[in-house]
Amino acid sequence: MTPTLETPRLILRPIRRDDEARIQELFPELEVVEYLYSIIPWPYPEDGAKQWLDFSLPQIERGERHIWAITMKEANDDLLIGCLYMNLDGPHHRSFWLSPKYHKLGLMTEAVVAFNDYWFDALKQPVIRSGNAIPNLGSRRIKEKSGAKLVEVKKDSSFVGGVWDEEIWELTAEAWRANRDKFSKTASDARQAE
Numbered sequence: 001m002t003p004t005l006e007t008p009r010l011i012l013r014p015i016r017r018d019d020e021a022r023i024q025e026l027f028p029e030l031e032v033v034e035y036l037y038s039i040i041p042w043p044y045p046e047d048g049a050k051q052w053l054d055f056s057l058p059q060i061e062r063g064e065r066h067i068w069a070i071t072m073k074e075a076n077d078d079l080l081i082g083c084l085y086m087n088l089d090g091p092h093h094r095s096f097w098l099s100p101k102y103h104k105l106g107l108m109t110e111a112v113v114a115f116n117d118y119w120f121d122a123l124k125q126p127v128i129r130s131g132n133a134i135p136n137l138g139s140r141r142i143k144e145k146s147g148a149k150l151v152e153v154k155k156d157s158s159f160v161g162g163v164w165d166e167e168i169w170e171l172t173a174e175a176w177r178a179n180r181d182k183f184s185k186t187a188s189d190a191r192q193a194e
Protein backbone atom coordinates (compact mmCIF):
# COMPACT_ATOMS: atom_id res chain seq x y z
CA MET A 1 0.00 0.00 0.00
CA THR A 2 1.25 3.44 -0.90
CA PRO A 3 1.23 5.64 2.22
CA THR A 4 0.05 9.26 2.17
CA LEU A 5 2.99 11.58 2.91
CA GLU A 6 2.84 15.16 4.09
CA THR A 7 5.20 18.12 3.76
CA PRO A 8 4.70 21.74 4.87
CA ARG A 9 2.83 22.65 1.66
CA LEU A 10 1.96 19.33 0.06
CA ILE A 11 -0.06 16.20 0.52
CA LEU A 12 1.34 13.30 -1.48
CA ARG A 13 -1.43 10.75 -1.84
CA PRO A 14 -1.61 7.55 -3.91
CA ILE A 15 -2.71 8.12 -7.51
CA ARG A 16 -6.16 6.84 -8.36
CA ARG A 17 -8.21 5.97 -11.42
CA ASP A 18 -10.13 9.25 -11.06
CA ASP A 19 -6.90 11.26 -11.61
CA GLU A 20 -7.11 10.30 -15.28
CA ALA A 21 -8.74 13.51 -16.61
CA ARG A 22 -6.39 15.74 -14.63
CA ILE A 23 -3.27 13.86 -15.85
CA GLN A 24 -4.55 14.08 -19.42
CA GLU A 25 -4.99 17.85 -18.91
CA LEU A 26 -1.60 18.63 -17.29
CA PHE A 27 0.91 16.07 -18.53
CA PRO A 28 1.02 16.53 -22.34
CA GLU A 29 3.10 19.72 -22.38
CA LEU A 30 6.57 19.80 -23.86
CA GLU A 31 7.91 21.59 -20.78
CA VAL A 32 6.77 18.62 -18.67
CA VAL A 33 7.80 15.74 -20.92
CA GLU A 34 10.84 17.09 -22.80
CA TYR A 35 13.38 15.39 -20.53
CA LEU A 36 11.34 12.27 -19.71
CA TYR A 37 12.31 8.97 -21.35
CA SER A 38 11.01 8.43 -24.85
CA ILE A 39 8.97 5.40 -23.76
CA ILE A 40 6.26 8.05 -23.29
CA PRO A 41 4.21 8.24 -26.50
CA TRP A 42 4.50 11.64 -28.17
CA PRO A 43 2.36 13.34 -29.42
CA TYR A 44 0.48 12.15 -26.35
CA PRO A 45 -2.62 10.21 -27.39
CA GLU A 46 -6.07 11.32 -26.28
CA ASP A 47 -6.31 8.24 -24.08
CA GLY A 48 -2.66 8.47 -22.92
CA ALA A 49 -3.52 8.94 -19.23
CA LYS A 50 -5.97 6.04 -19.35
CA GLN A 51 -3.36 3.77 -20.97
CA TRP A 52 -0.77 4.81 -18.40
CA LEU A 53 -3.12 4.16 -15.46
CA ASP A 54 -4.16 0.79 -16.98
CA PHE A 55 -0.47 -0.14 -16.94
CA SER A 56 0.58 1.49 -13.66
CA LEU A 57 -2.25 0.72 -11.22
CA PRO A 58 -1.67 -3.07 -11.42
CA GLN A 59 2.08 -2.50 -10.87
CA ILE A 60 1.20 -0.60 -7.70
CA GLU A 61 -1.18 -3.37 -6.60
CA ARG A 62 1.62 -5.91 -7.12
CA GLY A 63 3.86 -3.80 -4.85
CA GLU A 64 6.39 -2.96 -7.58
CA ARG A 65 5.96 0.81 -7.45
CA HIS A 66 4.50 3.67 -5.51
CA ILE A 67 3.13 6.64 -7.43
CA TRP A 68 2.00 9.71 -5.56
CA ALA A 69 -0.29 12.46 -6.80
CA ILE A 70 1.24 15.73 -5.62
CA THR A 71 -1.50 18.00 -4.24
CA MET A 72 -1.39 21.47 -2.64
CA LYS A 73 -2.44 21.46 1.00
CA GLU A 74 -3.60 25.06 0.88
CA ALA A 75 -5.89 24.49 -2.11
CA ASN A 76 -7.69 21.83 -0.07
CA ASP A 77 -9.07 20.34 -3.31
CA ASP A 78 -7.18 17.02 -3.53
CA LEU A 79 -6.30 18.00 -7.13
CA LEU A 80 -3.14 16.54 -8.70
CA ILE A 81 -0.50 19.10 -9.79
CA GLY A 82 2.20 16.54 -10.62
CA CYS A 83 3.44 13.04 -9.83
CA LEU A 84 6.25 11.42 -7.87
CA TYR A 85 7.27 7.87 -8.76
CA MET A 86 9.11 5.28 -6.68
CA ASN A 87 10.29 2.16 -8.50
CA LEU A 88 11.32 -0.40 -5.96
CA ASP A 89 13.42 -2.46 -8.40
CA GLY A 90 15.01 0.39 -10.35
CA PRO A 91 16.95 0.90 -12.58
CA HIS A 92 15.72 4.40 -11.71
CA HIS A 93 14.23 4.53 -8.25
CA ARG A 94 12.79 8.05 -8.37
CA SER A 95 11.21 10.27 -10.98
CA PHE A 96 8.88 13.26 -10.88
CA TRP A 97 7.05 15.99 -12.73
CA LEU A 98 5.07 19.10 -11.88
CA SER A 99 2.79 21.23 -14.00
CA PRO A 100 4.86 24.29 -15.12
CA LYS A 101 2.69 26.75 -13.14
CA TYR A 102 4.19 25.17 -9.99
CA HIS A 103 7.85 25.12 -11.05
CA LYS A 104 10.65 26.89 -9.17
CA LEU A 105 8.73 27.29 -5.92
CA GLY A 106 10.75 24.70 -4.05
CA LEU A 107 7.85 22.24 -4.25
CA MET A 108 9.76 19.29 -5.70
CA THR A 109 12.54 19.86 -3.18
CA GLU A 110 9.86 19.53 -0.50
CA ALA A 111 8.35 16.39 -2.06
CA VAL A 112 11.81 14.82 -2.37
CA VAL A 113 12.42 15.25 1.38
CA ALA A 114 9.31 13.13 2.05
CA PHE A 115 10.33 10.61 -0.62
CA ASN A 116 13.92 10.24 0.60
CA ASP A 117 12.88 9.94 4.27
CA TYR A 118 10.38 7.22 3.36
CA TRP A 119 12.93 5.39 1.16
CA PHE A 120 15.74 5.42 3.68
CA ASP A 121 13.94 5.44 7.06
CA ALA A 122 10.79 3.37 6.46
CA LEU A 123 11.94 1.08 3.62
CA LYS A 124 15.56 0.92 4.84
CA GLN A 125 16.86 1.02 1.27
CA PRO A 126 20.61 1.71 0.92
CA VAL A 127 20.70 3.94 -2.18
CA ILE A 128 18.54 5.99 -4.56
CA ARG A 129 19.64 5.69 -8.16
CA SER A 130 18.15 8.18 -10.61
CA GLY A 131 18.98 9.75 -13.94
CA ASN A 132 18.47 12.92 -15.90
CA ALA A 133 19.09 14.34 -19.34
CA ILE A 134 22.15 16.61 -19.22
CA PRO A 135 20.20 19.82 -20.01
CA ASN A 136 17.65 19.19 -17.24
CA LEU A 137 19.17 21.58 -14.74
CA GLY A 138 16.28 21.57 -12.25
CA SER A 139 16.33 17.81 -11.87
CA ARG A 140 20.11 17.81 -11.71
CA ARG A 141 20.11 20.46 -8.99
CA ILE A 142 17.74 18.46 -6.79
CA LYS A 143 20.09 15.46 -6.96
CA GLU A 144 23.23 17.49 -6.43
CA LYS A 145 22.01 19.44 -3.40
CA SER A 146 20.63 16.30 -1.73
CA GLY A 147 24.18 14.89 -1.61
CA ALA A 148 23.91 12.49 -4.56
CA LYS A 149 27.04 11.68 -6.56
CA LEU A 150 27.30 11.52 -10.34
CA VAL A 151 28.35 7.93 -11.03
CA GLU A 152 27.95 7.54 -14.79
CA VAL A 153 27.22 9.43 -18.00
CA LYS A 154 25.44 7.36 -20.65
CA LYS A 155 25.86 8.50 -24.22
CA ASP A 156 22.87 9.32 -26.40
CA SER A 157 19.84 8.37 -24.35
CA SER A 158 16.48 8.92 -25.93
CA PHE A 159 14.10 11.41 -24.33
CA VAL A 160 10.76 12.77 -25.57
CA GLY A 161 12.37 16.07 -26.62
CA GLY A 162 15.50 14.62 -28.24
CA VAL A 163 18.68 12.63 -27.70
CA TRP A 164 21.00 13.75 -24.93
CA ASP A 165 23.64 12.20 -22.75
CA GLU A 166 22.15 10.97 -19.50
CA GLU A 167 23.60 11.45 -16.03
CA ILE A 168 23.15 8.68 -13.47
CA TRP A 169 23.27 9.78 -9.85
CA GLU A 170 23.39 7.80 -6.63
CA LEU A 171 22.39 8.99 -3.18
CA THR A 172 23.35 6.85 -0.19
CA ALA A 173 21.48 6.86 3.12
CA GLU A 174 24.57 8.28 4.79
CA ALA A 175 24.91 11.17 2.32
CA TRP A 176 21.18 11.94 2.63
CA ARG A 177 21.39 12.10 6.43
CA ALA A 178 24.38 14.45 6.16
CA ASN A 179 22.61 16.77 3.70
CA ARG A 180 18.96 16.53 4.74
CA ASP A 181 18.73 19.63 6.92
CA LYS A 182 20.53 21.88 4.45
CA PHE A 183 18.40 20.47 1.62
CA SER A 184 15.10 21.03 3.47
CA LYS A 185 16.17 24.56 4.26
CA THR A 186 16.31 25.40 0.54
CA ALA A 187 12.60 24.48 0.30
CA SER A 188 11.84 26.55 3.36
CA ASP A 189 13.78 29.51 1.89
CA ALA A 190 11.73 29.17 -1.31
CA ARG A 191 8.54 29.25 0.82
CA GLN A 192 9.59 32.45 2.48
CA ALA A 193 10.55 34.08 -0.84
CA GLU A 194 7.04 33.46 -2.24
Ligand SMILES: CC(C)(COP(=O)(O)OP(=O)(O)OC[C@H]1O[C@@H](n2cnc3c(N)ncnc32)[C@H](O)[C@@H]1OP(=O)(O)O)[C@@H](O)C(=O)NCCC(=O)NCCS
Nearest residue numbers: 032096097098103104105106107108109137138139141186
Ligand atom coordinates in the same frame (compact mmCIF):
# COMPACT_ATOMS: atom_id res chain seq x y z
C1 LIG B 1 12.48 19.10 -12.52
C2 LIG B 1 11.30 19.67 -11.75
C3 LIG B 1 10.51 18.55 -11.11
C4 LIG B 1 11.82 20.61 -10.65
O1 LIG B 1 10.74 20.95 -9.79
P1 LIG B 1 10.65 22.32 -9.03
O2 LIG B 1 9.59 22.23 -7.99
O3 LIG B 1 10.55 23.42 -10.02
O4 LIG B 1 12.08 22.36 -8.32
P2 LIG B 1 12.46 23.27 -7.07
O5 LIG B 1 11.70 24.55 -7.12
O6 LIG B 1 12.36 22.44 -5.84
O7 LIG B 1 13.98 23.61 -7.39
C5 LIG B 1 15.03 22.72 -7.15
C6 LIG B 1 16.34 23.39 -7.51
O8 LIG B 1 16.49 23.40 -8.93
C7 LIG B 1 16.60 24.71 -9.42
N1 LIG B 1 15.83 24.74 -10.66
C8 LIG B 1 14.54 24.39 -10.84
N2 LIG B 1 14.20 24.49 -12.13
C9 LIG B 1 15.30 24.92 -12.77
C10 LIG B 1 15.60 25.21 -14.13
N3 LIG B 1 14.66 25.08 -15.09
N4 LIG B 1 16.86 25.61 -14.46
C11 LIG B 1 17.81 25.74 -13.51
N5 LIG B 1 17.59 25.46 -12.19
C12 LIG B 1 16.35 25.07 -11.83
C13 LIG B 1 16.01 25.60 -8.34
O9 LIG B 1 16.53 26.90 -8.40
C14 LIG B 1 16.42 24.84 -7.09
O10 LIG B 1 17.78 25.08 -6.80
P3 LIG B 1 18.23 25.91 -5.46
O11 LIG B 1 17.57 25.23 -4.30
O12 LIG B 1 19.70 25.83 -5.49
O13 LIG B 1 17.67 27.29 -5.69
C15 LIG B 1 10.36 20.48 -12.69
O14 LIG B 1 11.13 21.41 -13.43
C16 LIG B 1 9.60 19.59 -13.66
O15 LIG B 1 8.53 19.08 -13.34
N6 LIG B 1 10.14 19.42 -14.88
C17 LIG B 1 9.50 18.59 -15.89
C18 LIG B 1 9.60 17.10 -15.57
C19 LIG B 1 11.04 16.63 -15.41
O16 LIG B 1 11.91 17.06 -16.14
N7 LIG B 1 11.24 15.72 -14.44
C20 LIG B 1 12.54 15.18 -14.14
C21 LIG B 1 12.90 14.03 -14.96
S1 LIG B 1 14.50 13.40 -14.52
